[in-house]
Amino acid sequence: MKTLAVPAIALGASLLASCVVSPPRSDPQLVRLQDERARLHSDPRIAMHAGTELRIADTAVDLLVQERPRLDERAFRHGAYLTERRLRIAEASALARYEEQRTNELARERERLLAQAPARVDPVRTAPGSYPPATYRAANDHHRRLAALQAQLSGIESRLDERGLVVTLSDYQFENGRGEPRATTQRALDSLANAMRTDPATRVAVVASEPGDALETRRAAAVRAYLATRGIAPERVNADYAAPAVQAPRGGVRLVARIDDAHYGLTDR
């Protein structure tokens, strides 16, 4: 008995000592969140453009670390989910501000370059009356106006490129097997009509994926008719310039919007 007592006491003492001196193990999720917070603070794009979102995320991480011992597993997982979302919101918001600031700086440089450019730099690139416009200044103006139009669109996929403002309506945005746009698509077309009313020189070509195909032709016609019911004159939605350059998705319809000042006698704009 005596020969067993000493090793047993020694083992118990060493176990007790290890409980006292070894540091508590860090929760891997907490470590990951803290590392993520440190990464955001070390990124100059985020640190310089972070607003209240990053301060809220910092507080969330600190609170979660502080409250961890008191929280049960479910509550901790919930808190970790919310904290991770807060960190991602902070990152996305800061990067958005950074990109917007860069865009403003580049836009000012573009204006400066256009103002300084000698006449030979802003040459006639294409035949007069064709698209894109013949000079950089006109192209810049059209781009700005189409971008303003795009900013007013809601619930609709659009892309601004060398063809103009290209709006895509897919097959699922129309009633199954029929020509009528769905209610959500009509609301999206309302936003397009409202935007076109703000710039009278905007014209739209409506392109079906398979010209001659009965369903897609009906859908293109339905889109033109709907825009007409929203006060857009038929000649503004019957432009045919886009037909050779644009392919609509299968079963869908594509609209190409352009600025056509000359057509509407707005050349002094």
Next chain:
Amino acid sequence: MLRHRWLWVALVACAGSVHAAEREDAELAIAQASAAVQAAERNDALLHAAPEANAAREHLLLAEHAFTRRDWLDSTQAAEKARLDADLASALTRERRATAARNEVEAGVRELRARSGLPAGGAP
């Protein structure tokens, strides 16, 4: 007084053994989540941040189902997740639109500099 009362309330409410989420908390959380989800969808988050926007909609549905079961804690937690999913979808949509706009303007500046005989970057 903590500045971020909402987080403190959320964490303390989640303690379970100390406080239970009440019906009013769940109603408020669902209302806030619903507003955030609608705002995200109006901002075209379904086009630019589909996974986050869909997660928001799913959590909102879970919150509403839990509410009909009178499970206030489940409902509140799901609604809180929905609200932050929607806020994240909106933030990502803003970031991606801003990046696309910057790329476009940058391409225009590069072309203008090239045609002016200037180097691709730096002062004119």
